[in-house]
Amino acid sequence: MWKQRADYLYVLPALVVMLIVIAYPIYYTIDLSFFKTPASLQLKDKIFVGFDNYTTILSSASFWKVTWQTVIWTFFSTLFAFLLGLGAALALHREFVGRGVLRALLLIPWVVSAVAASYVWKWLYHSDFGAIGALMVQLGVTDQPINFVDNTSSVLPSLIVVNVWKEFSFAMIMLMAGLQTVPEQLLRAAKVDGANAWQRFWHVTFPHLAGVSTVTALLLMVQNFNSFIIPFVMTGGGPAGASDIWITQIYQLAFGRQRWGAAAAYSVLLFIIMMTLGYFYVRALAGNDDKRQGA
Amino acid sequence: MTDTSAPTRIRPAVTKPFDGWRWSGRFFLVLLLIFTVMPMAWMLITSLKTGFAAMQYPPQWWPAEPTLENYTRLLDPRNAIGQDFLGYFWNSMWVSTATTVMAVIVAVPAAYAFSRFRFPGRTFLFFAVLLRNMFPAIVFLVPLFILMRLLGLVNTHGSLILTYLTFGLPLAIWLLKGFYDNIPIQLEQAARIDGATRFQAFFFIVMPLSTPGIIATAIYSFIGAWNEYIYAYTFLTKHDQMTLPVGIQRFFSENATDWPGLMAATFMMSVPVVVLFLVLQKYFVQALTEGAVKH
Numbered sequence: 001m002w003k004q005r006a007d008y009l010y011v012l013p014a015l016v017v018m019l020i021v022i023a024y025p026i027y028y029t030i031d032l033s034f035f036k037t038p039a040s041l042q043l044k045d046k047i048f049v050g051f052d053n054y055t056t057i058l059s060s061a062s063f064w065k066v067t068w069q070t071v072i073w074t075f076f077s078t079l080f081a082f083l084l085g086l087g088a089a090l091a092l093h094r095e096f097v098g099r100g101v102l103r104a105l106l107l108i109p110w111v112v113s114a115v116a117a118s119y120v121w122k123w124l125y126h127s128d129f130g131a132i133g134a135l136m137v138q139l140g141v142t143d144q145p146i147n148f149v150d151n152t153s154s155v156l157p158s159l160i161v162v163n164v165w166k167e168f169s170f171a172m173i174m175l176m177a178g179l180q181t182v183p184e185q186l187l188r189a190a191k192v193d194g195a196n197a198w199q200r201f202w203h204v205t206f207p208h209l210a211g212v213s214t215v216t217a218l219l220l221m222v223q224n225f226n227s228f229i230i231p232f233v234m235t236g237g238g239p240a241g242a243s244d245i246w247i248t249q250i251y252q253l254a255f256g257r258q259r260w261g262a263a264a265a266y267s268v269l270l271f272i273i274m275m276t277l278g279y280f281y282v283r284a285l286a287g288n289d290d291k292r293q294g295a
Numbered sequence: 296m297t298d299t300s301a302p303t304r305i306r307p308a309v310t311k312p313f314d315g316w317r318w319s320g321r322f323f324l325v326l327l328l329i330f331t332v333m334p335m336a337w338m339l340i341t342s343l344k345t346g347f348a349a350m351q352y353p354p355q356w357w358p359a360e361p362t363l364e365n366y367t368r369l370l371d372p373r374n375a376i377g378q379d380f381l382g383y384f385w386n387s388m389w390v391s392t393a394t395t396v397m398a399v400i401v402a403v404p405a406a407y408a409f410s411r412f413r414f415p416g417r418t419f420l421f422f423a424v425l426l427r428n429m430f431p432a433i434v435f436l437v438p439l440f441i442l443m444r445l446l447g448l449v450n451t452h453g454s455l456i457l458t459y460l461t462f463g464l465p466l467a468i469w470l471l472k473g474f475y476d477n478i479p480i481q482l483e484q485a486a487r488i489d490g491a492t493r494f495q496a497f498f499f500i501v502m503p504l505s506t507p508g509i510i511a512t513a514i515y516s517f518i519g520a521w522n523e524y525i526y527a528y529t530f531l532t533k534h535d536q537m538t539l540p541v542g543i544q545r546f547f548s549e550n551a552t553d554w555p556g557l558m559a560a561t562f563m564m565s566v567p568v569v570v571l572f573l574v575l576q577k578y579f580v581q582a583l584t585e586g587a588v589k590h
Contacts, residue, residue, distance in 0.1 A: 011414070014405035014468060021461035022427050025438035032437065041441065088327055091320035102324065104573055106331050107580075111572045113522035115540040116561035119547065120338045123554055131337050134353045165330065177584035197316045226431030229524050247433050254437055255529065267434035274429045282425065 026271070032264035039258035053265035062241060062249075070225065070245040072156060073163075077224040080164045082217055085171025090201075092172075093179050103176075110169040118233035121162045125149050149235050152242035159243055162230055167223065171216050178212030179205070214284040222277055246270060335565075342366070342559035349554045365559035380560060382535055383542035387564075390452050390538055391520035394459040398467045398516040399509060401460070406471030407497060411480070427465040432525050435461065443530060454530045455538070459523060463516040470515065470582045474508030475501065511582030514575055518568045539564045 033053055035046040057063055092103055109117065124132050125148040133145030148158040182205050190200045228247045231237060237244035237252065244252075246266065254263035341349055343361040371377035409417065439458055440449070448454035478501055486496040502509075524540040531537050543564060546557035572579060 008414075010404035010408035010412075013401045014464065017401060017460055017464055018427070020442075021435070021439070021458075021464075024442065025435040028438035028441065029434060041437075041444075043441070084327065087320075087323050091324045094317075102328065104576055105328060107572070107576065108335060108569060109331055111518060111568050112335070112565045113524070113540055113561075113568070115522070115524050115543065116338075116565050117334070119543070119557055119561050120334045123341065123558065124334060124337060129350055129352055129354060129554075131354055138353065165334065169331075173580050173584060222429050226429075226433075228431065228433055233524075247431055250433055251436075251525075260437060263437065267437075270434055271430070275426075278426060278429050281429070282422075 029264050029267045029271070032260055033268045035261055037260040041258075041260060049261065053261040054269075057262055057265055057269075062244070065241070066244050066246060066249050069156060069243070073160060073227075073231075073245050074221055074224040076157075076160050077163045077167075077227075078217060078220045080160070081168040081220055081224075082171050082213075084164065084168035085216070086175055086213075088168070088172040089175035089179055090205075092176060103172075106172060107169045109166050112166075114166060114227075114229035115233055117162065117166055118230050121165075122149070122234050125158060149243075150239055152240055155235060155239065155243045159231055159234060162234070163224065163227060166230070167220065170223075171220060174212060174216040174219075175209065178209045178216075181212075182208040211284065211287060214287075215281065218277060218281045218284060222274065222281075225273070225277075338558045338562055338565075341555055342562050344555045346553060346555055365555045366563070368556065369559055369563065376556075379534065379542065379545065380563075383537055383539045384563075386452065386536060386542075387521055387538040387540075388567075390455050390459070391517050393452075393456045394463055394520040395513050395516040397456065398460055398463040399513055402464055402467035402471055402512065403502070403505075403509065404497075406468045407475050407501065409468060409472045410475035425465075425469075427462065428469070432462065432523075436525065436529060439526070440529060449530055450533055450536065452536065455520075455523075455527055458526045458530070459516075459520045463519055466519070467512045467516055470512050471505065471508050473582065474505045478504050507578045508582055510575060511578040514571055514579050515582070518572065521568050 032046075034048060034050060036049045036052070037043065037046040088106060092099060124130055127133065127145060127147045127150055130145060130148070132148070133142075136142050137145060146154065149155050186204050187200055190204050195203065226247060227245075228251065231243050231245060231248050232251065235243045237248040250263050250266045250270070253259045253266065340356075340358065342365050343363070344355065344358045345360070345362055345364065348355055348358055348360070368374065369377055369380040372381055408414070439461070443449045443454040443458075446454075448457065482500050482504070483493075483496040486500050487493065491499070522540065523538075527538045527541045531541065534542075539560075543557070543560050546553045546560060
């Protein structure tokens with residue numbers, strides 16, 4: 001198919017842009033991670049330090065705390081976004097009046113800017129005038145408004161709620177698309193054979209959704225691990241670092257404290273984690289492809 | 296609950312048995328809808344309050360004296376806040392539109408090539424696209440900051456447009472390839488037998504058929520650029536250049552936040568993308584699931 005030189009012209013612009021914006025930054029990050037670079041980012045004054053940046057990070061007191069918080073943040077955000085998305089997809093699968101409108105409304109959080117969402121939730125969580133706290137008092141759940149985000153023990157769960165709000169609809173559309181591949185006849189046959197709704201879901205629908213579910217869960221994990229705006233805008237990682245995750249930590253190291261080498265070393269570790277997830281993602285996608293061709 | 300599995304007597308077809316699953320599905324959807332809509336509703340309600348009315352406990356669930364003052368303040372170029380807000384708005388419009396146009400121009404031929412041609416480096420490039428989607432903006436922040444400084448683009452909108460292409464382009468190629476894969480190659484072959492060149496076949500046959508895909512890709516790029524925060528926050532320091540997500544922060548300060556003003560601003564910032572999305576969501580959802588679920 002690659003007969004004419006001119007064919008290269010289709011891809012060349014994309015190739016050039018991608019080289020500049022992918023290959024170059026990756027190379028630069030790896031390079032920076034082995035140097036001590038002055039705060040001014042004057043690259044000619046950088047000093048080679050070998051693996052020092054890595055050992056400094058790994059032996060710092062905050063590293064494991066932040067890593068643990070990142071794991072909690074990623075795990076629970078992914079779990080709840082997935083479950084809400086799955087529930088919504090199943091409930092919306094059957095045709096009913098107003099289904100299209102409902103789907104559109106449920107998708108709004110996903111389209112709204114994360115900065116706007118962060119400010120709205122900050123206002124909802126406000127310790128004196130916040131609607132959620134006031135509502136809880138009026139309903140008799142608590143006698144005093146809760147300090148959702150100014151409290152080290154409640155800040156992470158409170159931010160996870162915002163994050164789940166923001167992205168469950170992504171899982172919802174992915175799984176709705178997945179549900180369309182479940183063969184109707186198989187469900188009907190199972191019903192005739194006396195399978196109840198739960199059995200039909202577990203033995204017919206769920207196995208058919210497995211491929212899409214894996215892909216969706218992996219994408220959610222990547223998104224959550226990489227999320228920045230919600231913790232940064234809402235709490236800035238605080239109070240007392242209780243909502244710091246890897247990404248906010250990297251930002252803080254780089255643009256807050258000008259420790260470019262340490263930030264770069266963190267980023268390289270992050271590359272490695274993402275490449276691992278990417279490997280599973282590609283495998284999951286390839287698995288989906290095989291199944292489709294086999295079907 | 297009604298026992299639907301009991302031996303049924305013959306009964307009029309109109310009486311449907313109570314379907315517990317369906318009703319719990321509906322109930323779940325209602326709860327989910329409240330969770331989804333509540334923050335947006337509170338944003339709108341607060342934006343209709345005076346500063347005094349917003350700072351009351353318990354909150355006024357509906358403003359006693361609704362006012363559009365916050366909006367007129369923001370939209371009036373005669374005062375300083377209005378001038379700034381409208382400036383941010385047009386900056387966002389310009390940056391997002393330029394990004395979208397460029398992403399589409401570069402991605403359309405590239406996606407077509409990915410879908411139709413086999414060429415050396417194809418797999419590698421495609422993997423690079425995937426990889427770029429897995430890395431958070433932040434790990435590219437330092438290298439791109441250095442690059443922009445080298446190019447003299449710091450504090451210009453050019454730095455944002457170029458950077459937004461780094462995430463807009465891979466995604467655009469990814470989404471569009473899904474569309475081209477679904478357009479039968481025979482259509483082009485027929486045109487070529489009739490004497491069209493490869494480019495003519497692409498331009499006059501394939502392009503028009505992929506219009507929905509192009510629209511979806513354009514919306515996706517636009518929303519992505521409109522909502523982007525980290526790069527805009529880092530690359531722009533001058534007030535008159537800022538885009539909405541960054542500029543909006545001027546309403547926020549630890550001690551005296553103008554909450555109704557902030558909510559009015561976040562509302563107006565959300566309107567363009569939400570409207571765009573609601574009008575064209577069919578294409579948008581289709582493109583996303585085509586690209587992501589089916590590889």
